[in-house]
Amino acid sequence: MSSYYAAIPPQVYEVTWQSGHVERVIAHQVISGSSRVRVAALGDNSFATSSEDTRLTFHAEVDGQWVLQLSALETDIRTIRNITNGEQTPGGAS
Incomplete structure (x- = not known):
């Protein structure tokens, strides 16, 4: 497999x-x-509904197995940034 x-x-x-x-x-x-x-990812959260117990989950495939890396309440997290390629400037040269 x-x-x-x-x-x-x-x-x-x-x-x-x-x-x-x-x-x-x-x-x-x-x-x-x-x-x-x-909705917030689109820059407008005016139509969003709030839930106190919504979770964010991060998964990865490790040694052929699908593994939960992190599960956290959305309200416990301030920000999440994708830093895979370092600091990225929107609209900047790639």
Whole structure:
């Protein structure tokens, strides 16, 4: 059985918690059950609904196994940045 993600490198995410603690999470996938996160990604959260117990989950394929890397309440996280390629400037040259 071949690994779907064998040729796909994982992404590196910098998670800043509400407490100010910063950590890095390596994952192939980030999932949110919240419409607030999806709408906020578009720059407008005026139509979003809030849920106190919405979780964000980060998954990665490790040694051919799909592994939960992190599961956290959305309200516990201040920011998430994809830092796989270092600091990125929107619209900048690649």
